[in-house]
Amino acid sequence: MKLKIVQAGDPVLRKQSRPLTKDEIRSPSIQLLIDLMRNTMREAPGVGLAAPQIGKSIQLAVIEDRAEYLTRLSEDEIAETQRSAIPFHVIINPKLTILGKSSAQFFEGCLSVAGYQAVVDRALNVRVECLNEQGEKITIKAQGWYARILQHEIDHLNGTLYIDRMKTRTLTTGENMTKFWNDQSIEQVLTELE
Numbered sequence: 001m002k003l004k005i006v007q008a009g010d011p012v013l014r015k016q017s018r019p020l021t022k023d024e025i026r027s028p029s030i031q032l033l034i035d036l037m038r039n040t041m042r043e044a045p046g047v048g049l050a051a052p053q054i055g056k057s058i059q060l061a062v063i064e065d066r067a068e069y070l071t072r073l074s075e076d077e078i079a080e081t082q083r084s085a086i087p088f089h090v091i092i093n094p095k096l097t098i099l100g101k102s103s104a105q106f107f108e109g110c111l112s113v114a115g116y117q118a119v120v121d122r123a124l125n126v127r128v129e130c131l132n133e134q135g136e137k138i139t140i141k142a143q144g145w146y147a148r149i150l151q152h153e154i155d156h157l158n159g160t161l162y163i164d165r166m167k168t169r170t171l172t173t174g175e176n177m178t179k180f181w182n183d184q185s186i187e188q189v190l191t192e193l194e
């Protein structure tokens with residue numbers, strides 16, 4: 001079973017979501033929701049899904065970057081984007097800290113803005129303090145593409161979408177991404193479009 005992913009325009013995507021208590025996290029309803037969100041993310045497929053995207057205004061997101069997704073990318077793309085497999089996990093009530101000043105620009109998409117991608121500048125190193133699916137405190141240190149996923153999902157919990165941060169002139173449909181931009185470096189894309 002999977003959940004319906006809400007699309008841009010639904011006010012739930014623009015709300016500040018509320019934190020969960022430890023008791024709520026351990027409740028059968030939240031544990032079931034986590035299972036359903038995992039299935040929904042995998043079927044989409046996506047590398048992250050935040051609760052507002054399935055219509056729930058709570059501070060919970062699921063993340064997973066599967067090894068099989070990486071097989072679709074060239075070695076150059078994997079190296080350039082600093083992407084690596086990330087096991088399934090849950091972040092709840094996250095606090096994000098940007099570490100250092102380095103950032104990177106890459107195309108990014110969102111299951112709630114279906115069919116489009118655009119270049120977004122994101123910090124390369126972050127720390128996230130949050131609770132896991134058992135309500136235990138954890139600290140995540142992330143870099144590269146994983147840091148991008150965390151920033152994207154935590155934005156969702158605060159009512160922000162990548163379109164608020166994108167370089168607007170780089171917006172493309174998925175079809176045109178394949179047709180025009182996939183084979184170009186991000187520098188070439190920006191030179192041509194900006």
Ligand code: ZN
Pocket residue numbers: 109110111112152156
């Ligand atoms: Zn998203």
